[in-house]
Amino acid sequence: MLFRYVVTDLWRNPRRTLSAVLGVSLGIGLFCGVLFFVDGLSASMTQRAVGPLALDMQRIVTERAANSIVLTQDVVGSETLSPGERTWVDLTVHNSGSQNANEVTIRSVPGANLLFVAGSATLDDHPITGFDDNPLASGLGKAGLNLGTIAPGATHRIRYAVEAETSTELDDSVVAASYSTRESVAPVPANRPPSAGLADLALRIGQLPGVAHASQLSLADLGLDTLSTSSATAFGPTRIFGFDQEYAGHDETISIVEGELSTDGAVVSAEAAEALGVAPGDTVTVALPDGSELELELTGVADLSRSRSLFSSRRGGDLETFIYNRNAVIVSSTLFADRVFPAFERAVARGTGRLKSPPIREIDISVDRALLDADPATAVGETRAVAAEAMAVAAGQDYLLDNISNTLTVAAGDASTAKSLFVFLGVPGGFLAAILAAYSGSVLAHAQRREQATLRVRGASRRHLLRMLAARTSLLTAAGAVIGLIAGYVAASAILGQESLARASNASVVTSAIVGTLGGFLATGLALYFTGRRSIDREINEDRARLQERAPLWRRWRLDLVATGILIVGTVIAVSLNAFSGQAGSVYFGRSVQLNLTLLVLPLAVWLAGSLIVARFTSGALTRLRPTSTPNFGRVTSGLVRRSIGRRPWAISTGAIVVSLIVGLAVSLAAFTASYDAAKAADSRYANGSDIKITPSPTANRSYAADDADVFRTAHIAEVTPVIYGLSNVILRSARTSDPANVVAVDPSGFASVAPLDESVAAMLTRLDDDPSAILLTTEMADFLRAEVGDSIHALLARATDEQVRTELTLVGLYERLPGFPDGAEAIMSIGHHTEMVPTKDPDFFLAATGSDDAALSRAVDELRAGPASADSIQIDTRKSTLDRDQSSLAALNISGLVSLDSAFALGMATVTMVVFVFGLLLQRRREYVTLRAQGLEPSTVRSLISAEAVLTALAGALGGILIGGVMGYYFVTVLRPLFVLDPAYTLPPAALAPILLLVLGATLICSAIGSRLVNRLEPTELLRDE
């Protein structure tokens, strides 16, 4: 019966019902939308994180050149040794190679429960003397026994006894034996399984589930000037690679521009081919470290200048550095194994040659990325499982560089941070839903006071009214939750794209749906219910009397001042503890962004405290308009407006709270997004060096000299400047020491106009302009060289080429870092002087500036592609493509999307708020308006009353919201500072504020107009129907 009454009531009051349902729907929709958004975004993080990764996993085969020793260990017996019982440990050392093994040292340490029996050790059946303890682990350092040189094919046997201290079950693990040699200093455990060949290893790993492909790669650095023809030499160091077509086929950065890979021939880099003046069919000679030479037919020319898989550093702690070598030779894996590797073995065994690094042999493993879970936290478990499987194949002879798991570990941390961040940004949505529901509820409750009084007169008890309220609340909230759920999904899907959302796991989407709907249902339901209950619990007459003077609860409890106090104290504590600094993320260090998410409470405090303060000031200002009582009413319309708003400020100030909360959220997110986008753009521009980086390929048809910069000038490129740069391309020498350095040669004024330099570097560049023979050094390099400003620095330009030349420069300034050189730039000199000294050296790349406009950047790229890049092989990198390559998963955050989502819902909610406000006025003041009309007031006057209050509410809320949003956005940027490389500049975009203000005011005017039409329909005769 009661339920039917409630349903009928809701049905017959469609405006009331619709306003309440819309408010609840929008709030829940925003909350659900944010959760779905997080799901969709997380689903792209795995792919985003692993996208730029050149090598997923590298299984490095540790079998070194000349490492042909085989150590076998046998613990005699398989039973359990009782305390005091003894057994023998047999060790056999055999050189299975073709070269001497030098300084062969055997180490063997009995386990914790076994004691070495003194004097029991023998070598080839002869007692080992001269040791008080275990000769195979003697002294404090447990040094092993040095057997000296072992000739090829030679074998030695070592035996010693151990005695059990406690009951010990015998197996191979009770004794740990290993060997090392001069050629292979890292200890190798005994009983290492026979070495699997690279080809076999690659085949077996490639068949593992989860592995897309596995291919063998061998590489070695040869000495200077080791690649030549009969008439020319490629000056400088040469790197030789051994891989097959299968490897090249999986790596698109290996570009065979002419000819092909072959079993017996060689492919050389384009730069080497140019230096040697060779083409396929010619013969090249590679000098190997043992003094032998490889005569190879050239079968192809390759552009390897962007191949990170071949030139990424293999040194631990430096894995991201791209160390390009212009002189490169590629031979087949078989040829490398048969000719190159043995040459290194021989060189090592003889102790001849200067080998800084031995050959590296590895299996490069590509994980099947399509199979990886969308969530990095789950994906990292999957890649680790693949890594374990890969290591289990012929285990014990090597180690694995699990780049993909390291990357995903960082991404998982970033994803977790992103989720927390987004939830924080989404929490206001849920809160707004509750506020809006409470606001609708309070308006609804006021409107129903009379009806409830009638029901009471007719015998309805408090219990009846509460049950009706519960039923009404449940129906409204349930309808709102369902609509909100759908709206949230549709909105997230529209912004992210259906594909992104579809990638998210069903479990996470279902969880979000349940959390969003249930959370929203409870928050809005409780807000609606308790507002209504409070109204029921008031006696109507008492309520009427209090309505005039009584301030709202927040004002009576001074919640605005309390919240402001908390905000100030929290900020002071955070500043004094330096809590805003956080820690930036780094894939290099395997570290995700460290955000102090507790600090996100501060912007939320700004939001709440600010809105309440806005309401306090609004009501205070309106109260000042309150005229004193006078029998001369004056002008009717203005007199009514002034008296109404001056004596009833709480309706406006309460509405202003809701509007300012909504507008504040929208503005803060707009400010945060603008700052975030600007900072990320600045970060990527800094990394790229300028807006565009133009790199002529080694296979370009023509050379591009410094004077050719104008070739790249287009309508949307304001400035182009040439840059000479290389890793360790110059030797710098001071009066005390010298060191190879990455030196940049630029046109000082041109570089200053295109690169995002800080002021100190820009000022120093002018000194290069003034003095072409000047040089700038990093502080670190100057410290190393022990050089000071004013000192002379000798530079060997174009080092390791046939054109290397010495020049004397003057140190004129020190700097910390330079944009555009991720691998470091330790010195800057004038390109004019460089070209004068080395006329044939062309710029390595050109930097071009287009301005901050993305459209101009796109057009400039199009113009380059249609112009110089259409006729030649030119690589174009932009600040946008650099941003896309950012390995940090946080770079994948679609903050703009989130803001679009938030803004759309916020503006919807602002509209609903004004609808609720205007219709609330109509509901609450219907009798006033009807009386005024019966007294002879025109509808236009009543319309003015409604519009004036609505516009005041909207204006106070919107202006206050903009102010609050500005401060809140500043807090967001400050708290989230660790997300950025450069310090983000706070930006409050006026263009984003105008639509918000216009939309809120527009919605207000539209609602007022609709409200006025409704007022026109009010019949004054209803005053006569009180009987």
Next chain:
Amino acid sequence: MKPAGNSVTARDLVVEYPTPRGTVHALSLDRLEVDGGESVAIMGPSGCGKSTLLGLLAGLARPTTGTVTIGATVISSLQEKARIRFRRQNMGMVYQADNLLPHLSVEENVGLQLGIARRAADADGEVEALLQRLGLAALRTRLPDQLSGGQRQRVAVARAVIHRPAVILADEPTGSLDPANAERVIDTMIDSQRAIGATLVLVTHDPSIARRADRIIELERAILTAAAPDAVAVPDAV
């Protein structure tokens, strides 16, 4: 738009409302005539059309057929804006509920009506004099919520007469009051009506209140049982 005289005449009034379940006949009245300055009480059972009739006489609504004439003005023929102007200047209404604006003081509620009726008129003297005369001067700065029910209704009477209307229409003005307060309110109303020479049409259920009018008219089930003044039984007419 001042009427020539303040008699109230209604002829052949029919009020019908179309509803989904058919036409509802709210009122059917052949003839009603009230002389200028006369006070008339209309009585009848609930649903007989008393309030509907009052709405027609006040110009708040228009009949389906028939005419309502105040003095020489046929207000049932006036367009909406003209009726509002006429009502603003010539009608004073008192309802069962006081319908005072809650945010206006007593003198402002009264002064507002004067302001509506005579735009930009200086109301100081008139409002104060009226409140003084009606014994409400001490309450003039109070808000309606700070008054008793009887006080509020007396303020409502003051609001209805401040602009010296031609006709005062009262719909159960004492319906929510105890007998003592009801007596004071009706005294105030009758005194005021006579003071300004207005015509009073009073709808009431209370015979003791009705007896205070010059004549009593009985309405029955949407049909006026006595259409002409001479045909009406006027018990204890004053």
